[in-house]
Amino acid sequence: MKLEDLKLYQECLDFEKEVWEIANDWEGFNRDTVGKPFIQSADAISGNIAQGYGRYNFKDKKHYCYISRGYLLKTKGWLIKSKERELIEPEKADELIEFVEKIHRMLNAYIRSIGRPKDESYSKPSYNNREQGSGNVVETVSENETDGNSFTANADEFFSSDELTNA
Numbered sequence: 559m560k561l562e563d564l565k566l567y568q569e570c571l572d573f574e575k576e577v578w579e580i581a582n583d584w585e586g587f588n589r590d591t592v593g594k595p596f597i598q599s600a601d602a603i604s605g606n607i608a609q610g611y612g613r614y615n616f617k618d619k620k621h622y623c624y625i626s627r628g629y630l631l632k633t634k635g636w637l638i639k640s641k642e643r644e645l646i647e648p649e650k651a652d653e654l655i656e657f658v659e660k661i662h663r664m665l666n667a668y669i670r671s672i673g674r675p676k677d678e679s680y681s682k683p684s685y686n687n688r689e690q691g692s693g694n695v696v697e698t699v700s701e702n703e704t705d706g707n708s709f710t711a712n713a714d715e716f717f718s719s720d721e722l723t724n725a
Contacts, residue, residue, distance in 0.1 A: 561611045566664045570604035573657050577633070580646060588645055596636035602629040603661070607668075616673035623669045630665065634658045 561567055577600040581593035603626050610622025634655065641651035 561608055564607075564611070564668075566661070566668050567604055567607055567611075569657075569661055569664060570607060573654070573661060574600045574604060576654060576657070577637075580640075580650070584645060588643075592636065592640055592643065592645060596633065596640065599629050599633040599636060602626070603633065607665075619672050620669055623665060623672070627662070627665055627669075630658060630662055 574597075578597055581589065581596050584593045606622045606626035606629060610619045610626070613619050613622065637646070637651060637654055637658065640646045641648060646654075
């Protein structure tokens with residue numbers, strides 16, 4: 559699957575486009591103090607998802623998703639400030655806050671999916687066979703066990719049925 563096919567990534571791009579269209583119309587002080595950091599934090603959401611998507615190991619992929627989630631919440635903070643400072647109409651701000659919450663649920667589901675086995679027949683490797691040698695414990699892995707890099711997530715694993723109905 560390509561990054562562009564990831565529904566979460568597409569939703570982030572749509573959200574960022576809306577933020578751009580709103581903040582780009584502001585002028586002077588409002589644009590400099592709220593608009594620029596608002597746009598930058600919004601753009602960092604998809605940017606970090608993309609950076610993580612390009613990583614090989616699951617720890618790195620999740621790390622960048624966690625950073626993305628931080629930027630998502632930072633963007634929500636700018637959105638709330640924009641609403642309070644009457645830079646955005648309350649109805650539009652509430653609509654965007656719902657959009658943020660939808661992306662938040664999707665991002666959490668995506669994070670949970672990273673590193674999951676591809677199929678349901680997978681069972682967690684067992685390291686019960688131990689060999690003792692000169693004080694060191696060496697764990698042996700049977701040939702049926704994976705090397706830890708065969709996990710992947712399918713697109714349908716990104717969301718639970720509850721998350722789809724509540725989205």
